[in-house]
Amino acid sequence: xxKTSLPSQSADFxxxxxxxxxxxxxxxxxxxxxxxxxxxxxxxxxxxxxRELDDRIKATGHENFYxxxxxxxxxxxxxxxxxxxFAPEVAVVTQAGGKELEEPLAVRPTSxxxxxxxxxxxxQSYRDLPLLYNQWANAVRWELRPRLFLRTSEFLxxxxxxxxxxxxxxxxxxxxxxxxxxxxxxxxxxxxxxLRGRKxxxxxxxxxxxxxxxxxxxxxxxxLQAATSHYLGQGFPRTYGVRYTGRDGSERHPYATSWGATxxxxxxxxxxxxxxxxLRLPPRVAPQQVVIxxxxxxxxxxxxxxxxxxxxxxxxAAGVRVRLDDRPDHRPGFKFNEWELKGVPxxxxxGARDLASGVATVARRDTGEKREVPLPRVAGAxxxxxxxxxxxxxxxxxxxxxxxxxxDPSGYDEMIEYLREARGFVMAPxxxxxxxxxxxxxxxxxxxxxxxxxxxxxxxxxxxxxxxxVSEAVxxxxx
RNA sequence: CGGGGCGUAGCUCAGCCUGGUUAGAGUGCCGCGUUUGGGACGCGGAGGUCGCCGGUUCGAAUCCGGCCGCCCCGACCA
Numbered sequence: 001x002x003k004t005s006l007p008s009q010s011a012d013f014x015x016x017x018x019x020x021x022x023x024x025x026x027x028x029x030x031x032x033x034x035x036x037x038x039x040x041x042x043x044x045x046x047x048x049x050x051r052e053l054d055d056r057i058k059a060t061g062h063e064n065f066y067x068x069x070x071x072x073x074x075x076x077x078x079x080x081x082x083x084x085x086f087a088p089e090v091a092v093v094t095q096a097g098g099k100e101l102e103e104p105l106a107v108r109p110t111s112x113x114x115x116x117x118x119x120x121x122x123x124q125s126y127r128d129l130p131l132l133y134n135q136w137a138n139a140v141r142w143e144l145r146p147r148l149f150l151r152t153s154e155f156l157x158x159x160x161x162x163x164x165x166x167x168x169x170x171x172x173x174x175x176x177x178x179x180x181x182x183x184x185x186x187x188x189x190x191x192x193x194x195l196r197g198r199k200x201x202x203x204x205x206x207x208x209x210x211x212x213x214x215x216x217x218x219x220x221x222x223x224l225q226a227a228t229s230h231y232l233g234q235g236f237p238r239t240y241g242v243r244y245t246g247r248d249g250s251e252r253h254p255y256a257t258s259w260g261a262t263x264x265x266x267x268x269x270x271x272x273x274x275x276x277x278x279l280r281l282p283p284r285v286a287p288q289q290v291v292i293x294x295x296x297x298x299x300x301x302x303x304x305x306x307x308x309x310x311x312x313x314x315x316x317a318a319g320v321r322v323r324l325d326d327r328p329d330h331r332p333g334f335k336f337n338e339w340e341l342k343g344v345p346x347x348x349x350x351g352a353r354d355l356a357s358g359v360a361t362v363a364r365r366d367t368g369e370k371r372e373v374p375l376p377r378v379a380g381a382x383x384x385x386x387x388x389x390x391x392x393x394x395x396x397x398x399x400x401x402x403x404x405x406x407x408d409p410s411g412y413d414e415m416i417e418y419l420r421e422a423r424g425f426v427m428a429p430x431x432x433x434x435x436x437x438x439x440x441x442x443x444x445x446x447x448x449x450x451x452x453x454x455x456x457x458x459x460x461x462x463x464x465x466x467x468x469x470v471s472e473a474v475x476x477x478x479x
Numbered sequence: 480c481g482g483g484g485c486g487u488a489g490c491u492c493a494g495c496c497u498g499g500u501u502a503g504a505g506u507g508c509c510g511c512g513u514u515u516g517g518g519a520c521g522c523g524g525a526g527g528u529c530g531c532c533g534g535u536u537c538g539a540a541u542c543c544g545g546c547c548g549c550c551c552c553g554a555c556c557a
Contacts, residue, residue: 088555262557330515332516332517340517445553479556
């Protein structure tokens with residue numbers, strides 16, 4: 001662990017991000033440009049996210065399966081929109097077994113092509129529907145500007161691919177995933193507030209009829225697409241020849257969805273909650289929820305360690321993920337800083353001074369607040385404190401997003417200036433035209449992140465062209 | 480691909496402009512000792528094809544040419 005301190009978020013947010021990811025031990029660069037080594041601490045956060053998502057995916061009726069990494073280039077090429085959308089980012093294997101392959105194999109940038117060419121064999125009857133499958137996998141997209149977790153050339157994710165009898169059912173599936181799987185995990189577990197909405201035509205997934213998205217605001221005012229759920233219509237089933245016999249005996253194509261969430265979410269946790277001292281992990285994803293730092297000299301060492309171990313056992317028995325940091329080669333101050341960098345939500349300090357008065361000193365990472373708790377009540381107090389930290393991180397992030405959301409800007413110039421400086425989100429009426437979307441992008445580099453769902457507000461006039469608006473839209477600089 | 484910057488110890492970097500003993504610092508690492516309530520200290524030690532290739536020169540980390548790689552900003556994107 002280096003002693004070097006972090007750059008401040010306000011001075012250089014990208015530098016802060018890179019340093020905190022490295023110094024906290026989440027990940028580092030690998031020999032392959034854009035591909036990262038995920039270290040145990042970072043992987044533990046991903047595992048927590050995986051567990052939570054997987055539980056919800058299964059609770060909503062889905063099963064896991066697995067399809068291979070390599071896809072024959074010709075299979076991928078059959079879907080023209082997919083090809084146009086991904087062609088430049090696809091890595092291709094041309095050699096294997098010591099010789100040139102007859103047909104190049106694409107490393108999947110996403111699995112729709114292989115999935116639907118497989119589903120063609122699995123779906124024969126309306127009785128085979130719905131097909132509700134998900135896979136945990138990796139994918140490769142040769143991005144031009146990789147960043148740890150946010151955009152790596154290889155990333156880990158889950159991708160769900162479902163087939164349905166009717167459009168209504170497929171649309172309902174798309175929204176169930178958006179709300180009950182993604183938004184619930186991201187808000188209640190990762191404590192990241194999200195806007196739920198639809199993508200504009202220009203931002204849609206290649207081949208999708210509609211793309212639903214969750215958009216989160218990072219601490220630098222930029223938007224992060226946290227997860228997406230696509231209604232694919234019948235495009236992929238048609239392209240890959242998926243036909244079945246319907247209830248009336250006629251030949252039909254199923255309606256499709258696909259949806260994914262990636263290791264990017266780890267970066268989202270870092271950039272939503274982190275501060276100048278390092279990570280601030282929500283308790284529900286923290287690999288360690290509590291760290292106990294014993295403070296001892298030569299004589300009181302056995303007594304202090306014994307008391308610390310007792311507290312650790314009690315917390316562990318209560319289901320708390322706790323670590324007793326009894327390393328003899330570091331002093332307490334070093335440990336405080338290190339665990340703050342790593343974002344452990346609660347720290348318990350226990351020294352001779354505390355023991356003498358029968359207390360432990362409990363410090364929360366999110367606010368820095370310290371208080372003394374009588375030893376018999378430590379476990380109970382911490383249980384409540386962890387829940388409190390979880391909600392207060394979410395509330396703080398929500399407040400921050402509200403504070404940085406400019407609603408109904410007074411004029412186009414104000415809107416553009418706000419967007420150009422990445423001060424946050426702009427929520428304003430939009431006519432729905434791609435010309436207006438393009439003009440804002442040209443003037444500010446910001447894009448429409450989403451058209452919010454359940455937007456009951458009267459549309460008013462488009463903030464760009466002044467024509468009558470069809471909806472509100474949220475604009476921002478994006479990751 | 481356009482614009483900027485950088486390749487010297489595990490990491491961060493100084494040295495280069497103005498060529499010249501054995502290439503330095505901080506941090507990290509190993510050993511011993513003293514320490515331990517906000518990043519301890521002392522002593523000892525290990526660790527380098529100075530990105531690569533070529534050129535200039537008596538002599539190159541340093542000057543010249545080419546190549547490779549990386550980082551940041553934009554276009555692309557989960």
